[in-house]
Amino acid sequence: MKLIYEESTPKRRGVIPPKSGIECQTLVPESLRRKEKAPLPEVSELDVVRHYTNLSRLNYSVDTNFYPLGSCTMKYNPKVNEQIARLEGFTSLHPYLSLVPGGPEKVQGALETIYETERKLCEITGMKAVTLQPFAGANGEFTGVMLIAAYHKDRGDVKRRRMLIPDSAHGTNPASAMMAGFEITPIPSDPKGWVDLKALEEALGDDVAGLMLTAPNTVGLFDSNVGKISEMVHKAGGLMYYDGANLNAIMGHARPGDLGFDVVHLNMHKTFSTPHGGGGPGAGAVGVKEQLVPFLPTPRVTKKEDGTFEVGVADSTKSMGHIAPFFGNFCVMLKAYAYMLQLGAEGIREAAGLAVLNANYLKAKLQDTYKFPFADQICMHECVCTSEWQLEKSHVNTLDIAKMLLDRGYHAPTVYFPLIVHEAIMIEPTETESKETLDAFVESMKEIAKITETDPEACHRAPERTPIGRMDEVAAAKNMILKA
């Protein structure tokens, strides 16, 4: 596609605004003024409409096609949640209103919504309190590990500088813990894809601050030893962190709080109806058990005896302070609240059930065609297979298969992640896809597997039907040109 500048024709005009009749006096100093007219594209209204409509069609989105990007939960989010987040009564509020004298009385509705959203998330996670302030999953992790650090420091237990992180954790876990000043001790997985308990035992000690568990882990499995792991870590004086970015796998069925976790973060922009991708905005709510409540970020909304709501700015001298301004991304929270109200307890439980069912359906259907490293276990909301059979037989790798899917109208699954699986293809169908969509995807995956045998060369050439063909991805990453 051409750039709009390349579609320019001298003197062509779209709308010509009427002259204002007001003498314009510029305050821009002479030295800073343009010497020549800005080289803007000269196009008609129709040129503009066509250009941007065609450009928008090059976008791939959940609204247009199936998007099985593992670990990302690219599910369909009902539009009504967007409408609710755009209600003027919410969008016209200034967050300072909640903090100035006399202000909270004017924003009782917003405060109640924050309070109620936190209560619902406490109920879903089994935690005592929740903060909605963090801006993303990783920001939530950072908040969570800072809370763990604050807890140990408050008790004078300052030698706990080590964070244990299984190698099946999401990559942001070690990054967040490192940023919070911890040393990372990786814990290997056992052949089942679970935490190796022997290695955990050896790693534990009085310098361990805690363990961060991604559950389900990045190979899509639920570690049934979680109770035992929690017991071991607690016995050694550490706290348990639950990476609940993918809570859509368990919500309504199990609660991190009941499983022994002390801190949990959730990705509102995965599980709770804010679209994921495009760079935000998101929210990474963090829930904590009783002993960590005093360290939560401020401000906090509390309910008074008379049923009204107030904001405590410095109600705790132990608070870690702010992780984001005010109450975080308020609109993201509104979408989550609307989503939870629509689904209700039963709906939330059902959504998780469908997410898991869909992933297991794909796994069962593809099991004869692709190699599944943990084939004997039921997976959670996503399944991980590999192209090892195809690689051995015809030298077609995971990247080729991902590119072949693009030609068939699909977004590629997550590839080469998790790192502990060779040639990984990580598929997350999500709870919102129908059986027909999944069946069509299975057909495409099978067709691709056939082509890997009959015409492996074609696999290396893919994609051939997309606006841009196979790219030099190393050059694209190392030599980024982000503007024309």
Ligand SMILES: *Cc1c(COP(=O)(O)O)cnc(C)c1O
């Ligand atoms: C997506 C994800 C994260 C990170 O969330 P961001 O909002 O991208 O920072 C962390 N952990 C897991 C398991 C995830 O899937």
